[in-house]
Amino acid sequence: MKFAVLVNEGPYTHQASDSAFNFTQAALEQGHQVIRVFFYHDGVNNGTRLTTPPQDDRHITNRWSQLAQEHDLDLVVCVAAAQRRGIVDEDEQKRHNKDVNNIADGFRISGLGQLIEAGIQADRLVTFGD
Amino acid sequence: MKFAVLVNEGPYTHQASDSAFNFTQAALEQGHQVIRVFFYHDGVNNGTRLTTPPQDDRHITNRWSQLAQEHDLDLVVCVAAAQRRGIVDEDEQKRHNKDVNNIADGFRISGLGQLIEAGIQADRLVTFGD
Amino acid sequence: MSEELQSGIVKKFLYINRRAPHGTNYAQEGLEVALIGAAFDQDVAMAYLDDGVFQLKTGQDTKTIGTKNFSATYRVLGDYDVKRVYVERESLECRGLSEGDLMPLVYEDEDNDWEEKPLIHIVSAEEMQQIIDESDVLINF
Amino acid sequence: MSEELQSGIVKKFLYINRRAPHGTNYAQEGLEVALIGAAFDQDVAMAYLDDGVFQLKTGQDTKTIGTKNFSATYRVLGDYDVKRVYVERESLECRGLSEGDLMPLVYEDEDNDWEEKPLIHIVSAEEMQQIIDESDVLINF
Amino acid sequence: MLHIVNKSPFEKNSLESCARLSKSGSCILLIEDGVYGALVDSETNEMIQSCLRDRSVYVLGEDIQARGIQREQLVMGIEVVDYAGFVKLTVEHDKVQSWL
């Protein structure tokens, strides 16, 4: 079965990103396909490579990056939400004349259309948020 | 009178940062002193220079930076909360071996002790959050 | 748009709005999705319930708080192929509001000489149950 | 610590915890402030009310959800000069909990041959009103 | 003492907790989505009435205007202040509690 996952909250502050990760992992373990994980609202904050949580805590962003690499996941950060919250990839960096970018490995920034497309193509859309 | 302001939410998602800004401005206009604005929890996300909100919208981070410059405000981002959320200054960049930093003008990263100190030194601590 | 999308899958999208405007920006970002969704030729409806009904309140003016005033955007929903806007009656009543407190949203009916028709349907909780249950993709704000 | 702080201002700090643990990390970040606050020689108390009472529930184990288990940290509150922990009875009762569901927190009384004493005081809403009203600095989590 | 409530009483328990745990004689200020608690004819009316019995209740004018609420729609006895008045309330009261 084809799943799409929507994550509306940033890392650590709310459990949403943890729950979405655990759900995605469990779905993959059962042989399902996860066609896209879409990060919206504060969820875009999962996609920065600049976090350094305490060493005895999980590294939420790295965990997503690794899962994406292992399962060829499509991790999409909403561009409109990212602009408001300061998540920037190379293209956005150039377009908005920023000196640096902060996107993490395995994440890409794209439009809201990617969420709607996921809703059309997936058999199930499961949302995690606040 | 000496005020301290605590901001617990990031820009745009919640009104907290807007309310804190409006309150701080009104307090300064009445001749009060604002000895510190402390950004905690998701509030640390106010301190990134990488946001580019739509042109017809307010620029929350720049607004704080400008107010800080005009009134010599002390904008402090909580280091523990910043590490979990990817807000990094030059020192943090070196310490954690990051390739870039993203702190905005007029903000500095420091410890939670700065919040307690503000609570001791200010006549009033006013909190804005979710 | 990809080929698969042009192949004609049409799903019922329901955007469920349960939060007040301005205190958070879910309302604003929810509108953005609805407008962008128009390009995908899907069957799109909006549901307003709980504090979401406050989003449709007349007379909103955010100049005073310095945030973006997006409430005018609701008026263009009809132009973006959103033909059904459902508001739960129980949510209105619980908040001391009635239909007269809501912005009068309309759309132009292309099958009927572009006649202006009301976009808002006030429905009971039971009808809202049905509307939710009959939708294919539910996105919450 | 600055000179001014060493000059001896002592304020009553009350950390008010109203949120459940794990669903958000306010509980964890609230504990961090309380522990760091110990270095400032202030009069520090903790209040647990509403869903905050769930923070003190026995038997929490976050291995299953992969988040950090900070519930052991409550046991060291006494070592960090937090001498008073107030829990509102009404909040417990409304949630079907009683004192027996809470971790037994203690501190060692230095004025009394380091005798172990209970840290938790179950108080009524009226007493909690008074505790809040008598504090100087209120920080909410 | 000044108590601030910024959440809708229809969505969250902040106003309810404030009503239960603020002392007689204290002051309550509704801001942000908290201003919806001031609406007349709503189901939370009784909660705010009980506050008005022995406490003063204010609502932030900027926030009611943003939400399209007219003064006539407010429960009788609630006073409107602007941000300057908000600052004055924090000066008049010796401490501030935000029921987030």
Add this chain to the structure above:
Amino acid sequence: MLHIVNKSPFEKNSLESCARLSKSGSCILLIEDGVYGALVDSETNEMIQSCLRDRSVYVLGEDIQARGIQREQLVMGIEVVDYAGFVKLTVEHDKVQSWL
């Protein structure tokens, strides 16, 4: 249809709205702080009882364990699933509504 509730019913109105707007025969899963809604002897007991009358109610085992809730403390009739069971519920039901 599967309805997911992730907020404590003592703090937010999510479970209440889910109870009002989910159809008879549907399925409700409590996760994150939503699991507190499954506690026996609490004031929200009636809400969950009304759901159990014509809907099935599940609670996520990982989330009750994290919060120190024992199975004996759950309202009778609520079933416990793990993340694998959560995935199965989303497969068995043709759509998913999250009451955030």
